[in-house]
Amino acid sequence: WQRDMSDNREFMHILKSDLDLFSDDVYCFTPTGDVKSLPKGSTTIDFAYSIHSAVGNKMIGARVNGRLVTIDYVVKNGDRIEILTSQNSKGPSRDWLNIVKSTQARNKINQWFKNELKEDNILKGKEMLASYCKTKAVNMADLMKTEYMEAVMKKYGFRDWDSVLAAIGHGGLKEGQIINKMADLYGKDRKQEMTDDDVLREVSEQTKTKIQGRPGSGIVVRGIHDVAVRFSKCCSPLPGDEIVGFVTRGRGISIHRTDCVNIIHMNEFDRVRLIDAEWETKEELAGKEKYLAEISIFADNRNGLLADVSKVLTEKNVDILTVNSRTSKQGNATISLSFEVMNKDELKKVMDRLRTVESVIDITRSIG
Known part of the structure; x- marks a missing residue:
């Protein structure tokens, strides 16, 4: 039919x-x-x-x-x-x-x-692994050991290393998955290889007198002399925030907030490079310098919203460094701002005042 x-x-x-x-x-x-x-x-x-x-x-x-x-x-x-x-x-x-x-x-x-593109994918996979290691300041040579490669191949069901590289190249595997797995194995081996002298040396370094980082940074780190200190752009720490240092390769110590997503989600391999850090006292910091703050303002879009936000910052004697505004189809506005303040308390006062602006729904700080 x-x-x-x-x-x-x-x-x-x-x-x-x-x-x-x-x-x-x-x-x-x-x-x-x-x-x-x-x-x-x-x-x-x-x-x-x-x-x-x-x-x-x-x-x-x-x-x-x-x-x-x-x-x-x-x-x-x-x-x-x-x-x-x-x-x-x-x-x-x-x-x-x-x-x-x-x-x-x-x-x-x-x-x-x-x-069809296996050879190209193998080369691309190698490049992606090398780029990821460079970004994370990981020494790739430490990880490229036969036993670590075999563990990865067994975990993901591959017969040879070229197949793993090809899978990364065509997007079947993420380079971070592979490096983090190998880094965990390397970290376990490294712990097993540590001698009593290594342990005593680490304890000794942890109990050294605190030594200040670069002049004017307002940061005190433990156990390292003449250290270059820089503030991470991912979370923009301010005096008053709880902070931690990360020892980079060749770029000194990067200071992060303890609630920075990059610190929270850091793998065990990288965590061994975290170091205690803290701010100088308020008296020592007084009048030293200003620090970068980044916030996002969420509001119902309306005419004059950006002007009102700018007016508040002018009242608070805050100079805007960058501003970016976008509006969704539903009429929700997001304004991203960066400016400099003395500390967390000053930022709080600015944010509290911004919350009183008409149609503002919420304000958050960047956390990475």
């Missing part, structure tokens, strides 16, 4: 009315009349890969119900779809991974990149 229906859409409409089968799937047709079931929201790319990997990999376009459509066209119930292919096609685009809806299509696209 299906063949008596001259219009596929009419058939699908009747079937949908009689049987509520279409909440999670859409049903469409090949040019020969075969029915294909796809997840709701699927595109013509999903349809192509549901036919065969070779069809999807060589796809260059599609016709739906006899007319040309873009490849991100969302399939509807009853559509008759013809996939256009070419032997000159260079294969799928990485952008397709953001377009497809079905797991089947996504897996087949990923498989193509694994097989």
Whole structure:
């Protein structure tokens, strides 16, 4: 009786009315009349890969119900779809991974990149690991040991290291996953190798007299002489904040707030480089210098909002260094500001005054 229906859409409409089968799937047709079931929201790319990997990999376009459509066209119930292919096609685009809806299509696209671009992905994976280590100030040579590589291969089910690198290169694995795993192993080995003399040396350093960092920084660190101190831009610490130091490679000590997300989520390998730090006393800090503060203001958008915010800062004798404002489609405004203040108490007074501005909902500090 299906063949008596001259219009596929009419058939699908009747079937949908009689049987509520279409909440999670859409049903469409090949040019020969075969029915294909796809997840709701699927595109013509999903349809192509549901036919065969070779069809999807060589796809260059599609016709739906006899007319040309873009490849991100969302399939509807009853559509008759013809996939256009070419032997000159260079294969799928990485952008397709953001377009497809079905797991089947996504897996087949990923498989193509694994097989066709393995050499390129291996090189890219190496570069991504090296870049990640450089960003995190990790000595990559310490981690590239056979036993650590084998542990990673076993954990993620790879037979050789090149396959791990290729997986990183095409996006199947995150470089941070690999380095953090290897760093944890390195950290455990390092603890086991520590001698009694190493332990005594560390205790001795922890009990040394506090020595100030760079002149004018207002920071006191423990156990290190003539240290260069800089304030991290991720959380912008101020006098009055609880702080901690992080020993970088070649750039001295970076000072963070203890609630900075980079400190909270730091892996065990990096935590051994944290060091006690604190502010000088209020008397020692008095009149020394100002420090960078960064805040975000959330408000209902209105005319004059930015002007009112600027007026408050002028009243408080605060000079704005940077300002960025954006508004959502729902009319919610976010204003990001940076300026300099003497300490946390001064910042609190500024924030309290800003909260009284009309339509302001909330104000937060940057925490990384």
